[in-house]
Amino acid sequence: MIKFRIFVLIFLIISITLIHETEAADYIALEARAKAERSPLSNILLGTKAATGSLINWPTFQGVHLNGKIAASFNCFGQFGLKYGSPTSNVPEWPNVAFVVPATTGPEYLYGGGIWVGGIVGEDTLVSTGINGVSTGREMTPTGYNPFQRKGTVTTYPTKQGFALRAEFTDTIHSSMNYASDYFGRPHQPLNIKLANRSYSFTDEDADDFVLYDLVITNIGDDIIHDAYVGIFFDADIGYLPSVQIHLDDLVGSIRDIGAAYMVDNDGDLISLELGDSVSVSRIFGASFLESSFPMTDTSFNWWANGVLGQGSFGPRRKENYREFQNGHIGLPLGDVNRYHLLSSGEWDYNQVMTSSIGPNDPVWTEPPYQAASNISNGADSRFLLSVGPFELLPDSSARVFYTTASADSIITRTDLMEFINTVPELYDDILNLDILETNIE
Numbered sequence: 001m002i003k004f005r006i007f008v009l010i011f012l013i014i015s016i017t018l019i020h021e022t023e024a025a026d027y028i029a030l031e032a033r034a035k036a037e038r039s040p041l042s043n044i045l046l047g048t049k050a051a052t053g054s055l056i057n058w059p060t061f062q063g064v065h066l067n068g069k070i071a072a073s074f075n076c077f078g079q080f081g082l083k084y085g086s087p088t089s090n091v092p093e094w095p096n097v098a099f100v101v102p103a104t105t106g107p108e109y110l111y112g113g114g115i116w117v118g119g120i121v122g123e124d125t126l127v128s129t130g131i132n133g134v135s136t137g138r139e140m141t142p143t144g145y146n147p148f149q150r151k152g153t154v155t156t157y158p159t160k161q162g163f164a165l166r167a168e169f170t171d172t173i174h175s176s177m178n179y180a181s182d183y184f185g186r187p188h189q190p191l192n193i194k195l196a197n198r199s200y201s202f203t204d205e206d207a208d209d210f211v212l213y214d215l216v217i218t219n220i221g222d223d224i225i226h227d228a229y230v231g232i233f234f235d236a237d238i239g240y241l242p243s244v245q246i247h248l249d250d251l252v253g254s255i256r257d258i259g260a261a262y263m264v265d266n267d268g269d270l271i272s273l274e275l276g277d278s279v280s281v282s283r284i285f286g287a288s289f290l291e292s293s294f295p296m297t298d299t300s301f302n303w304w305a306n307g308v309l310g311q312g313s314f315g316p317r318r319k320e321n322y323r324e325f326q327n328g329h330i331g332l333p334l335g336d337v338n339r340y341h342l343l344s345s346g347e348w349d350y351n352q353v354m355t356s357s358i359g360p361n362d363p364v365w366t367e368p369p370y371q372a373a374s375n376i377s378n379g380a381d382s383r384f385l386l387s388v389g390p391f392e393l394l395p396d397s398s399a400r401v402f403y404t405t406a407s408a409d410s411i412i413t414r415t416d417l418m419e420f421i422n423t424v425p426e427l428y429d430d431i432l433n434l435d436i437l438e439t440n441i442e
Contacts, residue, residue, distance in 0.1 A: 056091050061142070061152030063165035064094040065201035069208040070407055071095055071103040072110075074199060076153040076167035078130025078140035080113035080234070080405070101283050101407045107240035109263070109285040109407065111247070115140070116385065117171070117217060118340040119191055119228035119393065126191050127339040128171035133233055133383055134306075134332065139188050140195070141177060143168045162202035170194045170220070183327055183334035192221025193393075209440040210406035212290075217400070219393040229343040229389030230401055231300075236263035236285050236383070249379035252303040253351040253429055259299040260288035260441050261386050264432065266379035266421065268412035282412040284434075286405070287386060288441045293400040294391035302342045302387075303349050304331030305372075305380035314372040316349040316358075316365055330369070343387045353377055353425045378421055408436035 062075035062082060073094075074080045081098025099110035114130030128139045142153040157164035171190040173179065179188035198214040219225055239246025249266045268282040289299055304315030315331020317323075323341050327334045333342045350358070350365065356377040360367045368376070376382075391399050411433050420428045 056093065058155050059152050060091060060154045062091075062094075063154040063167070063199070064091075064097065065163055065165070065199065065211050066094075066103055067162065067201045067203045067208045068103055069101065069205075070201070070211070071097045071100040072201070072211050072405060073097055073099075074165075074167065074197065074213075076142040076169045077138050078115040078128075078169055078195065078197075079138070080130075081110050082112070099285055099405065099407070106283075107238065107281050109236060109238050109281075109283060110405075111235045111237035113232065113234035114138075115195065115197070115215070116231035116233055116339065116343060116387070117191060117193060117195070117228065118231075118336070118343045119225035121191060121221075121223050121225055124189060125337050125340045126189055127336040127343065128188075128191050128193065129233070129339070131233065132334075132339070133235060134334065139179065139190070140169045140171050141174050143170055143194065145174050145177070147177075157198055157200075159200070161204075162200060162207075164198065164200045166196065166198045168194065168196050172220070182336055184337075186336070189336075190221075191225055192219065192223075193225075194218045194220045209408060210404045213403050213405070215401050215403070216398050217393065218398040219395050222395055224395065225393040227344065227390040228393050228399070229340070229387050229391075230399070231343050231385050231387035232287055232289075232403060233385045234261075234263070234285070234287060234383060234405075237381070238263060238265045238281055238285070240269070240281055247381045250382045251352045251379050252382045252384045253353070254301050254348070255434060255438055255441075256348060258288060258438055258442055259301075259386075260286050260437070261301050261303075261384045262286040262434075262437060263382065263384070264411060267415070267417040282410055283407050284411040284437050285407060286437050286441060288404055288406070289386060289388050290402040290404060292388060292391075292402070293398075294389075296388050296401075298346065298388075299348075300343070300345050300387045301348045301384065302345060303352060303382055303384040304329075305352070305376050305382040306332060307381055314355075314368055314376060316347075316355075316368075318345075318347050318364060319366055320364075321345060321347060322366060330372075342385055344389065345387075351429060352380070352382060353421055353428045357425060377425060378418070404441060406437065406440045408433075408440050411436065 062073050064073045100106050116129045118127035130140050153168040155166050157166045171193050181187050196216045200212045236250050237247035238250055250263050251266045252263050254261045263285045265281045304313050306313045313329040313332035325338045333339045355368055356373040358365045
């Protein structure tokens with residue numbers, strides 16, 4: 001793991017120094033510098049890595065990382081996983097997965113996810129999303145998208161170790177697409193950005209628990225994007241067997257010291273723990289921002305659970321930063337203005353298991369409704385948003401962020417977790433083996 005951490009550090013430092021170049025020039029310069037310095041970066045950038053087989057007709061709509069430990073997918077609609085309605089390429093050699101651990105026999109640890117980018121353009125508050133978390137509507141599409149050609153933009157990327165993929169997409173309006181208006185009736189208004197999302201996975205056993213992402217956001221419009229933020233949104237629905245119930249017992253938490261968020265099944269599902277590793281849901285799904293081209297002073301972490309107040313939602317809300325979403329929800333952000341509020345909130349939410357402990361006299365957090373507190377603390381249909389910013393994005397300029405999605409084995413080893421949730425929730429996180437995830441992400 002130490003060797004890989006050194007590689008990541010060199011990768012980040014070299015990449016970020018080239019941020020103001022165009023992406024094509026950026027890669028050429030990056031490759032040349034790697035050659036000149038004979039740095040560990042050259043092990044990744046130089047040479048070529050064959051695709052997993054000869055049947056893949058590049059480019060595709062989605063790509064899948066398969067490294068023996070995990071099977072993880074992303075696409076050129078600004079999304080992770082394949083469950084939010086975007087076209088798939090039906091590549092015969094790739095499984096229909098989002099984030100499966102172990103790669104060939106394990107359960108799903110992710111339903112879907114998406115990239116969010118928000119900012120102020122003129123007097124408008126705008127947010128573009130790969131997925132918004134409530135519908136299959138999308139606001140990012142492959143560059144030059146033509147649905148009749150059935151071609152995406154996911155391609156292989158030069159690499160000597162592991163496997164690398166690249167997707168390119170924009171939030172600009174395509175005449176062939178139908179865009180849903182936001183909750184307040186406003187049609188989709190793009191930031192006018194182009195995004196290039198590159199991903200890397202590795203087969204070395206010291207580095208096979210995560211996928212490393214390199215996202216470049218370029219302003220292709222004529223206006224400055226002020227106070228911009230980028231976020232990654234995830235909805236886990238952890239479970240092994242297809243069931244309408246597997247999404248109702250997820251718990252969201254965080255490791256504040258390293259800026260990471262995670263989701264676990266609340267008790268690992270007793271039957272899977274008894275049956276052993278092949279069907280266990282004792283693992284974890286985690287994500288974290290690693291570095292950025294702009295000063296990353298802090299990371300915001302917001303979570304919410306759906307379907308807990310009738311058909312509504314609940315999420316933690318700080319008293320000093322409270323915003324009325326005006327949509328009947330407490331947590332779920334509908335509309336650009338509400339999504340931007342979460343992206344830029346600066347909040348770091350408490351762990352979901354602690355919901356029932358937040359009372360009316362809490363000095364920081366608003367008190368959850370009783371039914372939300374009693375239900376959500378035990379597990380719910382939960383999702384989270386990590387975000388970083390702010391940064392300014394001038395026309396023809398770019399910003400870059402590095403982030404990771406990760407897993408870890410044997411996070412859950414006990415079968416009495418529900419007793420801790422119901423009696424001493426403050427001890428719940430202490431009896432999870434979160435040190436394993438922290439090691440994989442750091």
